[in-house]
Amino acid sequence: MTKRRVYLLALIVLVGPLFYTLPISKLPVSVQQHYYNVFGERAYREPPAGISNVVAPLSIDEICSPELAAWRAAHDIEGVQITAVADCMPDNPWDIAVAVKGANNVSPATLMKSLYALDTVEKSDDRDGDGDPDLIRIRLEVMELNGKSPDVPGPVPRFEIAPGITPGLWVFAPKSRGMTTANFETADANRLIRLPAPVIRVEQGDEVEITLENSHYLPHTIHFHGVDHPFTTPQGAGNDGVPTFSEHPTMPGKAHTYWLRPRHAGTSFYHCHVQPHSHILMGLQGMFVVEENRPGNWLQTFNVGAGRVRAASVAVREDYQREYDLHYLELDADLNNRIQDFTDPRLISRSIHRDYDIVERRPEYYVLNGRSFPYTLRESLIVSGAGENNLLRVLNGGNESLALHFHGHKPILTHRDGVELGAEFSEQRDVFSIASAQRIDLNLSTVNDGRDAYGAGAWLLHDHREQAVTSNGIGPGGGVSLVVYEDYLDEHGLPQTVGGLQSLAAFFSPDYYAGKLPVFAGMGPHHFTDVAQATWLQRHRSVLFGLCLLIWMLLLRAFLRSRRV
């Protein structure tokens, strides 16, 4: 008797939880209708609260290293005139001075302030007596960034394309000296070792020797794409960079010297031609600019990291106030991050060359001069005054066509693949389609006439394929940059924003590109922020209902059986 009463009591008590956990919205609509008819509407339940995950404002020192501020000023180093720039992260003026004069022509003090080796760039032999060197010797090394360490986790040496984003990369780098890292306390690579490979500038008619020191663990070459070069060097060595047909690839630990005497000026391209479907896209590519011959034309042989040319050529200065090198590339993490899986070069070679299927290529990252937004703001803004002409040399080093779009401007296309189009064939547009490996030269005029330009501002500049303005699907990212008038820069060289610095802070957080921050955070007290996680009860309501129902039925069975006894 007592047992039966307990069962009965439990059966009645359990009806409460059963009703409370009943997932009505999952029942057939007709059943729901009956429920509401019988029991009426359920009580109001508050959805989970919003969490205020607004990113704390960053101090400017965390964005623009204050140590670099002095590099922005105009410099005169051993007669090399280096123009002032506003950039948050400007190029090192002593690196530029060495690149202009040659490491063999600067004082030891200047060389020590650069990171170049004694033989990175050597200039001599003014053969036509026009006051500039005509024999140029250049040395490039092959460096890996964000690869695997057999000892420690984390990519080494580290190079972030955007906050927290470190795809594996191979790059050509100007030969440097000493450590690969910036100092002993960091895993970050020094400023010469970065994506993209340096822009190389030589003068029309110069005799140029470029030695590839293959400091890597796989074979590589250099192919000078669109640059006048003979098929073999004067010594009879291969000079086109193509394995099998031109030359034996340069093996690890070996060096190979290429020879050029380009007869035409123009914007060109250089890249590795070993297994090009992987090596070019791993980052072994750079711009190669041949400048028109002029007297006294001392050129900035390397423009490290591309961007503004701070010591522009004589010919460019005749027509333009400023010159910018813009190198676009997209990266597929499925290719690039394979070097983070192995140390053994045989395993890396198999993974990169055979296991990776380029047919299934799906890029996650889009970079301008080796960085994605917001890091593009620090070093790859197009800064201009009003009423100026800016020369933009653009390379699409990626595997897809890009659609370069300017807000507020319609630049004039003057050259394609280094060849002048002439007034009759030049085009004025606000979207330029640039095929893979193609180069275009643009005259970006800031004359406010309603066509060339619409007036001063901080105008976006981006590839208009919408995936290209994201980083792994999160925007704004990708190769987004801006055409910024000087009046629209703040004192650190960053574009002014409508929300002040705080609105940039989220973008400089790795959490933003890891998808951990809501894109509208900071715009309201709680709207569009993330939702607090639902309570345990809310998440498991259906399971609890099932459990209650099971217990209830077991009790019922026990109750009925106990009656028969």
Next chain:
Amino acid sequence: MLNPRASWRTLALRIFLLSLAAHFASVAFAQAPHHAHHDHDDHAMQMDANGMVMNSNTENLPQDCASVSDDVSIDVQVGREFARTGLTYGFSAHVWRVPPCARLRVTLRNLDEVRHQWMVHGLPKYLYPQGMFHLEANGRREVTGTFIVPSDDGTYLVHCDVSHHMEQGLKAQLLVGRGAGDLPSIPGVSAQRRPDSYE
């Protein structure tokens, strides 16, 4: 206007940086005033066409060394031909043993056509800025430098810091006295902590 290349190359460039700490501790070192002069400062960098030597020290004794205990010379070759299976580069030896307070003269002979280094870490910072002694030899060149090791037993990392040369085999250890155990991933000596999977 242009200096002949040859005269530059034959002129051994000796640059003594008074403050290598400033040099390495900050990317801003380029603005710091540097003094290049020709005295025999111990915290020194020498650079020429063969390569460079940093922080050579033939005179100053580490703490607790009454005198130089021994003069030891080692000849280190570096290049592709010394690479072990699965690696790209190698030294002719990956372990060296010297008595405490020994004066070690190292000749680095580079058989490759790319630069390589023989860089020791963890030395006393009061004698060696950044705790480092560093040789760098250009392709097909050799450089020689000397330093004095400390008085207590210890194991010092020796490596080439060109990107991924250490990971590709240019990792070695210098044992002073009885040493202090092995470092990881020394070719022929110790295992990698994060070895590749060969499955």
